[in-house]
Amino acid sequence: MEQEQETGANCQPSRSCADLISFLTQQISETSEQQITFAEFMGWALYQPQYGYYTKWQQKIGAKGDFFTSPHLAADFGELVAKQLAQMWQVLEKPTPFTLVEMGAGQGLLASDILHYLKHHDVECYDSLQYLIVEKAEAHIAEQRSRLQPWIRSGLSVEWCALDDIPPQSITGCFFSNELIDAFPVHLVTVQDQQLKEIFVTTETNRFVEVVADCSTPALIDYFDFVGVDVSRYPTGYRTEVNLAAIEWMQMVAARLKRGYVLTIDYGYPAERYYNAARPQGTLQCYYQHSYHSDPYVHIGEQDITAHVNFTALQLQGERSGLDTLGFTQQGLFLMALGLGDRLTELTQTETTSPQDLRERLSRRDALHQLISPMGLGGFGILIQGKNLSEHQKCLTGLSMML
Numbered sequence: 001m002e003q004e005q006e007t008g009a010n011c012q013p014s015r016s017c018a019d020l021i022s023f024l025t026q027q028i029s030e031t032s033e034q035q036i037t038f039a040e041f042m043g044w045a046l047y048q049p050q051y052g053y054y055t056k057w058q059q060k061i062g063a064k065g066d067f068f069t070s071p072h073l074a075a076d077f078g079e080l081v082a083k084q085l086a087q088m089w090q091v092l093e094k095p096t097p098f099t100l101v102e103m104g105a106g107q108g109l110l111a112s113d114i115l116h117y118l119k120h121h122d123v124e125c126y127d128s129l130q131y132l133i134v135e136k137a138e139a140h141i142a143e144q145r146s147r148l149q150p151w152i153r154s155g156l157s158v159e160w161c162a163l164d165d166i167p168p169q170s171i172t173g174c175f176f177s178n179e180l181i182d183a184f185p186v187h188l189v190t191v192q193d194q195q196l197k198e199i200f201v202t203t204e205t206n207r208f209v210e211v212v213a214d215c216s217t218p219a220l221i222d223y224f225d226f227v228g229v230d231v232s233r234y235p236t237g238y239r240t241e242v243n244l245a246a247i248e249w250m251q252m253v254a255a256r257l258k259r260g261y262v263l264t265i266d267y268g269y270p271a272e273r274y275y276n277a278a279r280p281q282g283t284l285q286c287y288y289q290h291s292y293h294s295d296p297y298v299h300i301g302e303q304d305i306t307a308h309v310n311f312t313a314l315q316l317q318g319e320r321s322g323l324d325t326l327g328f329t330q331q332g333l334f335l336m337a338l339g340l341g342d343r344l345t346e347l348t349q350t351e352t353t354s355p356q357d358l359r360e361r362l363s364r365r366d367a368l369h370q371l372i373s374p375m376g377l378g379g380f381g382i383l384i385q386g387k388n389l390s391e392h393q394k395c396l397t398g399l400s401m402m403l
């Protein structure tokens, strides 16, 4: 242990928050160094099997939760993603099965919007579908099962599995996710006297506090070589995150794809923007009842903890693992290329029939604007990678308005 940095006050705990704090304290006390990595702390705060934020039965996404995601704003998001998936099926020459693997499906809204769109706009594609969901939290799996019952009852193949259980080179179709990678536990690192150090979590008089020590794994130092940024030249005190789980995930996904695409939607930046000296405190953010802050040691188990995604790492790891990078764009441009602008025009060009109709249109128009706003969801990154594709199969409408 080399240095201690005090954090803000820990939470006034609810019952399950208190149980999670006891669990974390126990974990720390069982280690020889009396400290755990921040990635371990975050992993348990979010996914501890009984008390973790994502594990518990509670509303997290939407008006009554802590944050919104695109599928919760309007069905248009899932419908336009579905349009892109249908084009992938077309250019792959209509394989059967065409397997969609949604990873981190939350409340199942995106799945439901995609299936609804395909069933009504491209029934041939719909009939070729096999839908797999890879979801870590049991509570979400139950919610997804219930939301997708109508499709399951109508005979569509919808299954839940772990990524590990998908055999290598077995999927012809598309692996996709919205706001999955930002929910992976990250390591916190800092620079001290031109050396990369790691931030660990320990306890001190009933509080969690941070301590700085040597990195728990050389993979953290290798990571910066890999993404081509030398953070050690940054001033002492610079801190940021490293998402080692993301590169492991990318490799696993690439290995399981036989032919097709990987579509990743999340907030983040390319490496040189992410690891910029002008961002000296990193991107770690916590969401609690629609407000955000940067203290992961309050509301433990009752708030989301996230970090932005380093898209360069996903791209490079994908290339290392046999994927071609087809393009990187922003959500706003992706959705506009797929027809969101036409939907906006249609909203204003048809006559309103009642005050209720007017209210609904205004609210939908507002949602569509939020989906493309460059300062909000529209500024999210969209990375599309592919495997075993001809040049023609690499040209996708969603990438036609790339920056």
Ligand SMILES: C[S@@+](CC[C@H](N)C(=O)[O-])C[C@H]1O[C@@H](n2cnc3c(N)ncnc32)[C@H](O)[C@@H]1O
Pocket (backbone or CB within 6 Å): 054, 061, 069, 070, 071, 072, 103, 104, 105, 106, 107, 110, 134, 135, 136, 137, 140, 177, 178, 179, 180, 183, 184
């Ligand atoms: C921020 S939510 C996004 C949910 C949904 N995609 C949406 O857009 O509303 C993150 C989701 O990823 C799930 N998740 C986190 N880590 C995961 C992992 N390693 N494998 C599968 N699902 C994971 C969480 O349980 C949660 O359902």
